[in-house]
Amino acid sequence: MARIIVVTSGKGGVGKTTTSAAISMGLAKKGNKTVVIDFDVGLRNLDLIMGCERRVVYDIINVINGEATLNQALIKDKNCNLLSILPASQTRNKDALTLEGVEKILEELSKDFKYIVCDSPAGIETGAHLAMYFADDAFVVTNPEVSSVRDSDRMLGILSSKSRRAERGEEPIKEYLLLSRYSPERVKSGEMLSLEDVQDILSLHLLGVIPESKSVLTSSNAGMPVILDEKSDAGQAYDDIVARYLGENRPHRFIDDKSGFFRKLFGGK
Amino acid sequence: MSLLDYFRTSKASSASLAKERLQILVAYERSSDKQPSYLPELQKELLAVIQKYVNVNKDAMTINLEQNDNRETLELNIVLPDAHPV
Numbered sequence: 459m460a461r462i463i464v465v466t467s468g469k470g471g472v473g474k475t476t477t478s479a480a481i482s483m484g485l486a487k488k489g490n491k492t493v494v495i496d497f498d499v500g501l502r503n504l505d506l507i508m509g510c511e512r513r514v515v516y517d518i519i520n521v522i523n524g525e526a527t528l529n530q531a532l533i534k535d536k537n538c539n540l541l542s543i544l545p546a547s548q549t550r551n552k553d554a555l556t557l558e559g560v561e562k563i564l565e566e567l568s569k570d571f572k573y574i575v576c577d578s579p580a581g582i583e584t585g586a587h588l589a590m591y592f593a594d595d596a597f598v599v600t601n602p603e604v605s606s607v608r609d610s611d612r613m614l615g616i617l618s619s620k621s622r623r624a625e626r627g628e629e630p631i632k633e634y635l636l637l638s639r640y641s642p643e644r645v646k647s648g649e650m651l652s653l654e655d656v657q658d659i660l661s662l663h664l665l666g667v668i669p670e671s672k673s674v675l676t677s678s679n680a681g682m683p684v685i686l687d688e689k690s691d692a693g694q695a696y697d698d699i700v701a702r703y704l705g706e707n708r709p710h711r712f713i714d715d716k717s718g719f720f721r722k723l724f725g726g727k
Numbered sequence: 728m729s730l731l732d733y734f735r736t737s738k739a740s741s742a743s744l745a746k747e748r749l750q751i752l753v754a755y756e757r758s759s760d761k762q763p764s765y766l767p768e769l770q771k772e773l774l775a776v777i778q779k780y781v782n783v784n785k786d787a788m789t790i791n792l793e794q795n796d797n798r799e800t801l802e803l804n805i806v807l808p809d810a811h812p813v
Contacts, residue, residue, distance in 0.1 A: 604745050608752060608756075611753050611757070650742055651742050651745055652742065655742065655743075658746070658750070659749055
């Protein structure tokens with residue numbers, strides 16, 4: 459049986475797709491057969507972040523409608539052969555995504571893969587609901603910013619009441635916090651919510667803090683999940699996150715401001 | 728307080744203001760999530776009945792449903808005006 463992870467946030471633009479791409483690559487690189495599914499029907503972007511946009515032939519809606527088999531729609535990642543991508547449809551109506559269709563796809567993928575990562579669209583509409591409905595674990599991506607924290611809290615309410623696990627009265631979805639676009643410097647100067655502030659409100663199990671990083675943009679420019687940029691701080695942060703999720707005990711990083719006067723003076727990062 | 732401290736505290740207020748606003752909002756939204764959906768309608772109807780007899784403002788009434796382990800309490804709070812009869 460596969461473990462189903464939903465990457466969610468409620469709010470848009472906080473780093474869900476960046477996170478989905480990075481953690482699915484991280485899980486696969488560590489030897490786990492992994493598939494990442496884009497649930498953002500109508501606005502697909504995971505293919506672009508993963509660098510496989512020109513290899514998309516069939517999508518999840520084609521599979522649901524029986525126009526293609528799952529194997530025809532799955533794209534093997536070019537960097538890691540244990541990773542596959544199931545793209546969203548760009549043209550169809552988002553209502554084409556159905557609960558029964560998604561359930562069938564997840565069941566079939568469960569036979570073959572160890573981890574299924576569901577990249578949720580923003581908002582709380584059909585796509586977001588279906589992305590989280592069957593999940594075992596939820597990675598809640600949050601920015602240290604008021605609207606993002608509020609939306610994350612709303613999302614936590616939805617996870618604990620509207621998921622299949624909740625409806626069946628099973629053990630609830632395991633919820634993890636990924637605090638992204640964090641700037642220790644700005645936290646220190648009091649202009650940004652700290653990890654502690656966010657945790658006082660959400661109180662989740664912290665998987666990791668991802669610092670605000672230039673490499674997120676340069677990686678997406680190139681269509682490479684940022685975790686492959688092993689020298690970058692964001693890449694390392696995601697590597698830590700995957701390792702911690704798999705049970706490794708790694709100390710948290712990127713929380714404190716290390717940029718001293720001299721490092722600032724010489725342009726150190 | 729030194730001049731330096733003054734700048735520090737004024738800067739620190741932005742994040743702490745954010746946290747304070749969030750804590751209030753999130754607490755409110757969490758509690759209203761747990762309330763049944765008929766509550767606003769009930770409040771409206773109760774208010775209409777009361778307004779037949781007493782001239783109360785609609786802001787002068789609050790309704791709250793609390794759920795404990797084995798007990799539910801419906802709390803109705805109405806601030807009456809100084810002169811009772813309409």
